[in-house]
Every structure is written in C-alpha cells, then in structure tokens.
Amino acid sequence: MSQSSVRLEIQHLSRAFGGVPVVSDVSLTIAAGQVTCLLGPSGCGKSTTLRMIAGVERPDSGSIRIDGRPVFDARTNLPPEARSVGLIFQDFALFPHLTVAQNVAFGLKTDREAKARRVDELLERVNLPGFGPKHPHQLSGGEQQRVALARALAPRPKVMLMDEPFSGLDNRLRDGIRDTTLEVLKEEGAAVLLVTHEPDEALRMGDEIALMRGGHIVQTGAPYNVYNAPVDRAAAAFFSDINVIRGVSRGALTETPFGSFLTPGHADGGTVEIVIRPQHLKIDLDRAGRGPSPTPMDGTAARGTVIRARFLGRESLVELALDEGGQRLTASVPGVFLPKPGTVLWLMIRRDRCFVFPHPA
Amino acid sequence: MSLATRWARFRKSEGGSGLALVSPTAIYAILLLAAPLATILLFSVLTDGYLVVEPVFTFGNYIETWTNRIYRSVMMRSLGVSVAVTVLTVLLAYPVAYFVSFHVQPSKKSLWLFLITIPFWTSYLIRVFLWKVILGYNGVINSGLMATGIIDEPLTAISYNVQAFVVTLAHAYAPFAILPIYVVLEKIDRSLLEAGQDLGESKFRTFLRVTLPLSVPGIAAAVLIVFIPTIGDYVTPNLIGGGKIPMIANMIEVLMLVRDNKPLGAAIAVSAMAIVTAVSLLFLFTIRKYLRGQK
Numbered sequence: 001m002s003q004s005s006v007r008l009e010i011q012h013l014s015r016a017f018g019g020v021p022v023v024s025d026v027s028l029t030i031a032a033g034q035v036t037c038l039l040g041p042s043g044c045g046k047s048t049t050l051r052m053i054a055g056v057e058r059p060d061s062g063s064i065r066i067d068g069r070p071v072f073d074a075r076t077n078l079p080p081e082a083r084s085v086g087l088i089f090q091d092f093a094l095f096p097h098l099t100v101a102q103n104v105a106f107g108l109k110t111d112r113e114a115k116a117r118r119v120d121e122l123l124e125r126v127n128l129p130g131f132g133p134k135h136p137h138q139l140s141g142g143e144q145q146r147v148a149l150a151r152a153l154a155p156r157p158k159v160m161l162m163d164e165p166f167s168g169l170d171n172r173l174r175d176g177i178r179d180t181t182l183e184v185l186k187e188e189g190a191a192v193l194l195v196t197h198e199p200d201e202a203l204r205m206g207d208e209i210a211l212m213r214g215g216h217i218v219q220t221g222a223p224y225n226v227y228n229a230p231v232d233r234a235a236a237a238f239f240s241d242i243n244v245i246r247g248v249s250r251g252a253l254t255e256t257p258f259g260s261f262l263t264p265g266h267a268d269g270g271t272v273e274i275v276i277r278p279q280h281l282k283i284d285l286d287r288a289g290r291g292p293s294p295t296p297m298d299g300t301a302a303r304g305t306v307i308r309a310r311f312l313g314r315e316s317l318v319e320l321a322l323d324e325g326g327q328r329l330t331a332s333v334p335g336v337f338l339p340k341p342g343t344v345l346w347l348m349i350r351r352d353r354c355f356v357f358p359h360p361a
Numbered sequence: 362m363s364l365a366t367r368w369a370r371f372r373k374s375e376g377g378s379g380l381a382l383v384s385p386t387a388i389y390a391i392l393l394l395a396a397p398l399a400t401i402l403l404f405s406v407l408t409d410g411y412l413v414v415e416p417v418f419t420f421g422n423y424i425e426t427w428t429n430r431i432y433r434s435v436m437m438r439s440l441g442v443s444v445a446v447t448v449l450t451v452l453l454a455y456p457v458a459y460f461v462s463f464h465v466q467p468s469k470k471s472l473w474l475f476l477i478t479i480p481f482w483t484s485y486l487i488r489v490f491l492w493k494v495i496l497g498y499n500g501v502i503n504s505g506l507m508a509t510g511i512i513d514e515p516l517t518a519i520s521y522n523v524q525a526f527v528v529t530l531a532h533a534y535a536p537f538a539i540l541p542i543y544v545v546l547e548k549i550d551r552s553l554l555e556a557g558q559d560l561g562e563s564k565f566r567t568f569l570r571v572t573l574p575l576s577v578p579g580i581a582a583a584v585l586i587v588f589i590p591t592i593g594d595y596v597t598p599n600l601i602g603g604g605k606i607p608m609i610a611n612m613i614e615v616l617m618l619v620r621d622n623k624p625l626g627a628a629i630a631v632s633a634m635a636i637v638t639a640v641s642l643l644f645l646f647t648i649r650k651y652l653r654g655q656k
Binding site for chain 1: 550552553555556557558559560561562563564570571574575651
C-alpha cells in the first residue's frame with residue numbers, strides 16, 4: 001500500500017491511570033479501506049487505545065495523525081467532533097429519543113433533502129429499508145447494530161472505530177452481520193480499527209491483526225501470519241488451545257517423546273517449549289503393537305493411551321497420555337472419532353507446525 | 362359453607378393478606394384525604410347560611426367564583442406566581458443537578474445530595490422567616506445597603522411583593538426540583554454523549570440534542586412537583602407578603618375561616634384544583650413526545 005493512502009497513523013501512544021500504565025508505546029498505521037483488528041484479552045488496553053484515537057480519552061504522550069493531519073500530539077488535541085472519526089459502541093449507543101432515521105441523520109450537516117437521501121441510501125445499504133420511522137427500542141440487537149453502523153458511516157468518517165461491536169449479538173446472527181458490516185465498510189473506504197477479544201472475529205474480519213497484551217502490541221501482521229507464526233507461547237495460546245512439550249536444549253537439539261528437535265539459537269542446557277496446536281497432532285491406530293512409519297516431516301511417532309474423547313460437532317477432541325513420560329496431549333480430529341478410554345494410539349506431530357520458544361524464566 | 366370458614370379461608374389467601382397489609386394506609390387515606398375532599402366537593406354545591414351550611418343544592422358558588430373579578434384576578438396572580446416560581450426553580454435546579462451528575466466524582470455524589478437536602482432539616486416556616494429577615498424593610502439587604510451608603514432609604518421593591526414570594530418559594534422548592542432531574546441525568550448512558558461528539562457535534566450541541574431531550578422526564582417531574590404545591594401555598598404569602606397581596610390559598614382561608622362562607626371557599630378550592638389539573642395535563646400533553654419511546 002502506498003504511503004499516501006495511510007489514513008490513521010498512531011505513534012508511541014501511552015496512557016497511565018493513577019500511575020499504572022494501561023497503554024504503553026503503541027504504534028499502528030491503517031490504510032484506507034483496511035480493517036485492522038486490535039485483539040487482546042480484556043484489560044489489555046485495547047479499548048483505551050481506541051478511546052484515545054476517538055478523542056474521548058487523552059493520551060499521556062505520543063501522536064495520532066488522520067490523513068496526515070495531526071489530531072493529537074504535544075501541541076494539538078482536537079476534540080472528538082473535529083477528528084472525522086466514527087465510533088461504534090459495544091451497546092450501540094443509539095439515541096433512544098430519536099427515530100432510526102433521526103439517529104442516522106444525527107451527524108449530517110447537509111440540507112434536509114440531502115440528509116433524507118443519505119439516510120435512505122445507508123439504510124438500504126445495511127439492509128434496513130423502511131426502518132426510518134421506528135424507534136431503537138423496537139429493533140432487535142442485530143438491527144440496532146446495523147443502525148449504529150449506518151449512523152457512524154453517515155458523515156463519511158475517515159477512520160471508523162469499533163469497540164467489540166458484535167459481542168452483544170446472538171451467536172448465530174453474528175456471522176451474517178459481520179459479513180454485511182465488512183462489505184459496507186469496504187465500500188465506504190474508511191480505515192477501520194476493530195477492537196475485539198475474540199480471535200475468531202479478528203481472523204474473520206481483519207486484513208491485519210495487532211495482538212495486544214499488557215498495554216503493548218506484541219505482534220502485528222496478516223491473520224495467516226499471526227496465527228501460523230506466533231511470536232511467543234502466549235500469542236499462540238490466544239488463538240486456540242495448545243499442547244506444550246518441554247525439553248532441555250543440548251547442542252541445538254532437544255529430545256522429546258517425538259524424537260529430537262532442532263532447537264538452534266537456544267541456550268545450551270536451557271528449557272525450551274515446543275508448542276503445537278491440537279489439529280496438528282496426527283493420530284494413527286495401533287496395529288498389534290506396531291507403530292506407523294512416519295515421513296521425515298512427522299518425525300518419530302509416540303505411543304499414548306486415550307484418557308477421554310469428546311465430540312464437539314465439527315471436530316472431536318481426544319486427550320491422551322504418552323507412554324513415555326506420561327505427558328498429556330490433546331488432539332483434534334475432524335468429524336466423529338471417539339475412541340474408548342484406554343485405547344492405545346500412536347501420535348505424530350507435524351514438525352512444520354511446531355513453534356519452539358524458550359521457557360519463560 | 363359457613364361464614365366462619367369462608368372468613369378463615371379469605372384471611373389465609375394472598376388477596377386477603379394483601380388487603381390486610383394495605384388496610385392501615387387505606388383507612389388513613391380514606392379518612393384524611395378522600396373524606397375531606399368529598400366534603401369540600403359537597404360544600405361547594407350547597408348554600409351558605411348564617412354560621413351554618415344549608416343543605417340546599419346550588420351552582421351559585423361556582424358562578425360567583427368564575428364571574429367575580431376579584432377571585433379571577435387573584436387566581437390569575439396565583440397561577441402567574443406559580444409559573445414564575447416553577448420556571449425559576451427548574452432553571453436554577455438543572456445546572457446543580459447537571460453538575461452533581463456529570464462533574465462530581467462518583468464517590469462524592471452521596472455527600473452532595475446530602476448537602477442539597479440539608480435545608481430540609483429546618484422547618485419550612487423558619488426558612489420562610491429567613492427570607493423575611495433577608496428581604497424585609499429592616500432586613501439584611503436594606504440595612505447593608507444603607508450602611509454602605511448606596512441607598513438612603515429602604516428599598517421597597519424587594520419586600521412584601523410578588524418578586525419576594527418567587528425568590529422565597531424557588532429556594533424552598535429547589536431540592537424537589539434538583540432530585541428528579543439528577544435521577545434522569547444519572548440514567549443517561551454516557552456513551553450516548555460520546556456518540557454525539559463522535560458524530561461531529563460539539564459538547565454544547567450534544568447537550569442540546571441528546572442530554573436535554575433525554576432529561577425531559579425529570580424536568581417534567583420537577584415542574585409538577587414545584588408547580589402543584591406552590592399554587593396552594595399560603596404560609597409564604599402571609600409572611601413575606603405581610604398578607605397584603607393575597608394568593609388564591611389566602612383567599613380560600615379567609616372565606617373559610619374568617620368570613621365563614623364555606624361553600625364559596627369550597628367552590629374556589631375545587632376550581633383551583635381543576636385549573637391546576639388542567640394546566641398540568643396541558644403541560645404533559647405538550648411534551649408527550651419526549652416522555653415516551655424510551656428504553
């Protein structure tokens with residue numbers, strides 16, 4: 001993306017509440033038409049970051065630029081209304097005393113006719129034609145969310161901020177509304193910053209994910225990269241359950257029940273953690289005590305005993321204890337696979353899907 | 362089924378215990394509220410005799426009430442004073458309620474509300490007397506201004522007149538107006554105000570377009586709470602006005618107790634009640650748009 005299309009640029013943003021840092025040195029850039037998901041557990045500072053960009057929270061230091069124009073730095077602090085920022089709240093914050101049409105028209109400064117046109121156009125776009133005269137309390141959650149979207153989009157903001165915008169919605173409604181929202185946002189070409197604590201939502205919606213923890217952005221990248229190349233164990237654990245196999249690195253090799261792993265760059269004698277997601281464990285049946293013959297990519301197979309198997313609909317989770325060392329691992333198998341506890345199985349792990357991290361001291 | 366078992370069954374039933382619970386209040390209300398009110402209504406259509414009320418039906422009292430210029434002008438003056446007091450009280454109460462709700466730290470809000478209610482610790486009569494001391498002919502303001510040489514003789518424009526009532530009553534009813542407005546302001550979702558600003562409106566415009574319309578129910582409550590009792594207030598006009606500028610309540614008092622014309626007094630009282638009800642309903646009807654359609 002070219003430099004000129006950068007819509008939102010924040011640099012070294014920090015904020016502390018009562019001496020406790022909540023956001024520390026956060027930097028981000030978002031281009032026009034790009035959706036960046038700020039993902040992190042609750043209390044990690046993601047909402048505060050969003051509120052600082054919106055202008056309702058004052059940063060302690062750092063700078064915010066929208067379309068190259070500083071809206072906050074050491075000398076400037078534009079009020080929210082002058083920033084050209086749209087905000088969608090978790091509870092939608094629709095004005096209860098106004099109709100849907102009046103809500104959508106709230107931020108429009110044009111004459112009556114142009115207002116009505118824009119309101120109709122937006123209600124059409126969010127799939128709510130004819131809802132204009134209704135009041136917010138007459139709408140369902142999903143409809144309210146779409147009105148909030150139309151209202152925020154009406155003044156054509158350059159930057160759209162969304163604070164957990166789908167968390168108040170019914171699970172089954174959510175996917176449809178997410179897709180509609182994404183489509184509308186792309187058409188409008190605003191830079192979107194979406195705050196969420198749900199990895200699925202971030203993976204689904206984001207062109208880019210910024211993973212936040214303890215007030216810092218720990219990793220930024222495309223969903224594929226953030227999921228498949230996590231920077232540390234916690235980053236990996238945020239997206240799914242993980243299996244952790246510990247070992248001691250000796251001469252750049254770590255011995256595990258699955259054979260030796262190459263662990264270059266780790267301290268000799270230091271503990272390393274090998275992280276693997278449940279869906280990357282391969283299961284093979286025990287044929288009269290003989291194991292499978294794995295490919296070099298799968299390394300050595302290890303034998304284990306089933307402790308518990310659960311069916312989750314799309315997949316089945318099988319918990320096993322390894323014969324060697326007794327470590328427990330969880331494997332996810334697509335479809336129905338429910339071996340009885342006590343069944344002996346062979347396990348292989350895909351070496352290319354393993355992440356090796358030093359054991360945190 | 363015998364009467365005794367039926368009674369025992371009724372006493373055990375949910376309806377029976379409910380009635381038993383409300384009966385003290387109900388008896389109290391019937392004896393002290395409904396019965397006197399019915400008596401007033403009855404008196405208003407009876408004929409006045411010398412020292413007695415004669416049981417002869419007439420509409421004469423109402424005709425007298427609505428045609429006599431004195432009663433009409435006193436009624437209009439009372440309405441005017443009540444409206445002025447209401448407007449002044451609500452105008453002064455709103456900023457206080459707004460300040461407590463939006464600018465006082467949450468931990469200190471109770472303290473502020475407590476301080477606002479402190480004037481209630483003293484009797485209403487004493488509060489009215491305080492204003493008499495402040496505004497009176499030899500009062501604080503007059504003697505202060507004379508001592509500093511700003512005026513040579515006491516100002517008459519500040520005491521024994523309608524303005525003095527309005528000031529006194531506005532002060533007396535301030536907490537009644539502050540509390541309902543405070544309650545609705547507290548209920549306003551703060552994210553609505555952020556939303557207003559994010560949509561490009563300044564803080565002041567957001568107040569006009571979001572906070573103010575959403576606080577209308579509280580304003581309506583404050584208006585009614587102040588307006589309805591002030592029109593019937595007769596202690597303040599007596600003390601502050603020195604009895605020289607009667608309000609409708611003083612008129613009723615004089616007719617009932619001094620001139621012993623109970624039927625006419627009753628007719629004026631009923632008329633005043635009807636006018637207050639009509640004005641209140643008209644007010645609620647005018648602002649009905651803001652009272653419904655809310656979460």
